[in-house]
Amino acid sequence: MEFDLIARHFTRATPGAVLGVGDDCALLAPTPGMQLAVSSDMLLEGRHFSPQDSPAGLGHKSLAVNLSDLAAMGATPRWATLAIALPEANDAWLTAFARGFFRMADQHGIELVGGDTTRGPLTISITVMGEVPPGEALRRDGARPGDDVWVSGVIGSAAMALAYRQGRLFMEQVDAARVLPALYLPTPRVALGIALRGVASSAIDISDGLLGDLGHILQRSQRGARLEFAALPTLPVVQAYLHEKVARDCVLAGGDDYELCFTAPPGKHDAVRAAAGNAGVAVTRIGHITAEPGLAVVAPDGQPLPFERTGYDHFAA
Known part of the structure; x- marks a missing residue:
């Protein structure tokens, strides 16, 4: 059931990756000379969102908050992985969640290249990867008096x-x-x-x-x-x-x-x-x-x- 769920809802073409969803690991080829910016965020039902929240909106927000971390570093989005725990395999809920997720992904040119699913309390964990030229990342340690x-x-x-x-x-x-x-x-x-x-x-x-x-x-x-x-x-x-x-x-x-x-x-x-x-x-x-x-x-x-x-x-x- 797990692999059918992944195939139905989260498998799409990934032309920016050497190998995407479907194997033990994704294979990625960063642009030569660029640095990778990597960030992870977790959203937990009852802590970060309500059970009544729209699944499409949750798909949007779960990726958006991760993309915001790339934005803060001045990084160009490239790839993401999604790990999601579900109380049950609800096709209607997953269809709506994936719609919101991929709408946000398409807006920013980021590809889903892997992840994991399991049964449990609704939890969404996403890792995003972006690229930035060496020495050009926006960091937290550069503020100077008078700025x-x-x-x-x-x-x-x-x-x-x-x-x-x-x-x-x-x-x-x-x-x-x-x-x-x-x-x-x-x-x-x-x-x-x-x-x-x-x-x-x-x-x-x-x-x-x-x-x-x-x-x-x-x-x-x-x-x-x-x-x-x-x-x-x-x-x-x-x-x-x-x-x-x-x-x-x-x-x-x-x-x-x-x-x-x-x-x-x-x-x-x-x-x-x-x-x-x-x-x-x-x-x-x-x-x-x-x-x-x-x-x-x-x-x-x-x-x-x-x-x-x-x-x-x-x-x-």
Whole structure:
């Protein structure tokens, strides 16, 4: 049954691989002179998604969150493997999941070349592989004092959608409808990551929360940062709820945005704008890197804005 399931739902032509699905291993031939960027992510039912979530949306999101890691490194997507545990072999569910997965794969030119299936609690684990020229990968350790801090797109929408779904934030239904797509159908900024090669001094994707993920850059770079809360890019519907603490927390530490947070020297302002224009993505300068360690957020009145949480804790209860 396992091999029939794989053949029906996850076997497609892989012209970019020497050998794809169907053997003990895939055989891959990276482009000569390129470095491989490899990342893995796991999604667990009840922890990262609900049993009621759309399987097509889950297929989309499970690959999108992995592609976001490649985007943060400026890597071009090439191949992926999928390991999935299933409570049962439900053909209708798998057909929808594969549709969402391969729609995202086709958008970014990534091929599924292997994986595994077994019976168990619904768990999805994906490994992605991309390519980047030597010395051009975007890393977390390159931020320097005076660098501008930028983010792509808008932030906070997915976390507000989750807060609404969990009953922690009460929103009008018409407002909730504007933020829910960010939670279920994130957009990995692959083209922007590639365009930022040679421009950004450091980068990370915002998966666990702006403050927490920027904190990883600061830790690796041994620097600090000062952010302007009023500059953080959010949807108008999000701004309408920022008088509530839970909404501010969603913007600063909510996560699930899968936007890029990156730094660049002030002299590369025009290059950043050009890269964003080429990628078709809006970017916003939200602060700057400081020599002194520590992360500060400044309110519109110029006073420090207190925050209790910086991001999602994968081991919290």
